[in-house]
Amino acid sequence: MSERELEVYVAEEQGVSVIVVDGPVDSATIETFKSRLDAVCLKPGLRVLIDCSKLSYLNSRAIGLLVKYHRSLLLTRGRLALCGLNSRLVRTLDLLQLGKMLVSYPSKDDAMTALAPKG
Numbered sequence: 001m002s003e004r005e006l007e008v009y010v011a012e013e014q015g016v017s018v019i020v021v022d023g024p025v026d027s028a029t030i031e032t033f034k035s036r037l038d039a040v041c042l043k044p045g046l047r048v049l050i051d052c053s054k055l056s057y058l059n060s061r062a063i064g065l066l067v068k069y070h071r072s073l074l075l076t077r078g079r080l081a082l083c084g085l086n087s088r089l090v091r092t093l094d095l096l097q098l099g100k101m102l103v104s105y106p107s108k109d110d111a112m113t114a115l116a117p118k119g
């Protein structure tokens with residue numbers, strides 16, 4: 001059982017769906033994570049930013065979901081970006097060779113600039 005509950009907040013900012021994940025994503029909270037992110041990340045063509053600055057843990061199933069969301073959005077001309085990952089999670093994604101696929105930015109501002117529509 002998790003020490004903390006998982007909170008997932010979704011907001012729309014400058015045409016980007018911003019999802020803030022606060023707490024651990026583990027076996028006790030994965031269904032909350034999945035249901036909240038499915039509702040946003042499985043819509044075609046969206047630009048989605050997942051703010052991980054308050055994320056304390058990500059289990060392997062959650063990482064698999066991030067890959068699924070990335071692929072789904074890419075196929076429909078959408079984009080997925082992450083920001084605020086702690087160094088442990090960055091290292092985990094790099095070890096799994098997902099660091100290049102799941103694009104991560106150091107700050108929310110950097111990610112919002114990258115996701116801004118071109119032209």
